[in-house]
Amino acid sequence: MHKENNLSKNQQxxxxxxxxxxxxxxxxxxxxxxxxxxxxxxxxxxxxLDKLVQTGKIHKIESKNAFVACRNTNCEMSKATAFSICESCEMVDEISDAKLNKYLSSFNDKKGTKYKRFNLEFFGLCKKCK
Amino acid sequence: MHKENNLSKNQQxxxxxxxxxxxxxxxxxxxxxxxxxxxxxxxxxxxxLDKLVQTGKIHKIESKNAFVACRNTNCEMSKATAFSICESCEMVDEISDAKLNKYLSSFNDKKGTKYKRFNLEFFGLCKKCK
DNA sequence: TTACATAGTGTTATATTATAACAAACCTTA
DNA sequence: TAAGGTTTGTTATAATATAACACTATGTAA
Known part of the structure; x- marks a missing residue:
């Protein structure tokens, strides 16, 4: 019986x-x-936290040095993350948009480089704060 | 005569x-x-640094807590930034891609929210490290 | 020119975020 | 059981960032 993807005590x-x-x-x-x-x-x-980020259970919001649980069943390895961040109330939502994801995952820069991973943070006002 | 966009001594x-x-x-x-x-x-x-970031002369690479000069004549207010980051040598390049910029600047999430600003960080291996 | 407002400076102290290093415990599988 | 990996507990410290206050410089407008 090999190890399940279970979390250790502290991780849990x-x-x-x-x-x-x-x-x-x-x-x-x-x-x-x-x-x-x-x-x-x-x-x-x-x-x-490091372990949870590695396994995609949580994500780090880099602009805030803070952590949120993954709300997206697809991003198991945190390879493609996008968030909307309210500049007023600090609310953060994970964006789960297949088209956006596909667009960015297949993005090549001018030198033709492909990337393994991206993190995108949008800033603005959320519905409540508008 | 009103104030030019000149930098103060420390800023310069x-x-x-x-x-x-x-x-x-x-x-x-x-x-x-x-x-x-x-x-x-x-x-x-x-x-x-805060002032230089505000005016778009430099950008903060959030995942590295480090700063680079803006290489893009268009992003005067740091409203739309994208970077490629090498996971091996730590090199960072600012991506200046009109299509990408347009795509993200006009992105609406499912709730129809538009954003004022975004920051995108791509991770992978640069040409040298591949 | 004077006076006011705004932005910038210098300084000390401290808050916040993150890691190094090491020893011990705990699973898994051979 | 032995070996290897991962997790834990612990102390100390490194690295990143801001608060608060007094002062100076500069631009604007009367």
Missing amino acids: IIFDLINKSSEPLKAYTILFNVQKRGIKAPPQVYRA | IIFDLINKSSEPLKAYTILFNVQKRGIKAPPQVYRA
């Missing part, structure tokens, strides 16, 4: 927290929130 | 450094390199 604790959050969580916010569950130090958090 | 020093660099520079690398020119403390660097 941290994934659960991020997954039930409606907004991106920062590493030290996570740390604070899981201390009651025995996770006491930054490396424990960052290690779990 | 820091822009010159970034502009002549072939690779993205980090804030503390910049600080180290401009100390001989009288810029001694982080806030001086970050303030100049």
Whole structure:
């Protein structure tokens, strides 16, 4: 029996927290929130986050140094990510748009280079803030 | 006579450094390199960087926390930025592709939201590293 | 010219984000 | 059981970024 894609204890604790959050969580916010569950130090958090990002369970919002759960069944390896970010309320939504995804995944630059991975962040005002 | 788009002393020093660099520079690398020119403390660097980013003279590579000079005469306000990033040698190139730019600038998500700004980062291997 | 507003500067201290390094525990599979 | 990988716990510290305050320079408008 080989290893399932199951999460380890710390990974599960941290994934659960991020997954039930409606907004991106920062590493030290996570740390604070899981201390009651025995996770006491930054490396424990960052290690779990790294692993969750690698496996595509969560994504890092680079412009905010914060993490959201993946809402897209297709992006298992975080190869193609796109987000909309509200500049007013800080809300973040993962964009799941097949056409956009296809367009960018097959994008070649002028030198003909293809890429393995991309991350796209859109900024504007969300419906509520408009 | 109204104000030109000229840079202040610190802004100019820091822009010159970034502009002549072939690779993205980090804030503390910049600080180290401009100390001989009288810029001694982080806030001086970050303030100049903020202003240069706002005016589109430089861009921040979010995934690297590093800064590059704008190579694109069109993106004066940093509203539409795209980069190719080599995962091996860390080289960064600004992508200037009118079609891509147009496609993303006019992108609407499923809720019909338009965005003011985007930042796109492609990852892969550059020509040298392939 | 003076006076006001705005932007920029210099400085100290501190907040926030992230990793190094090492030892121990825990699974898996041979 | 032994070997190898991954996860954990821990302390310390590195790297990135901002708060706050006093002061200076510059542009604009009366």
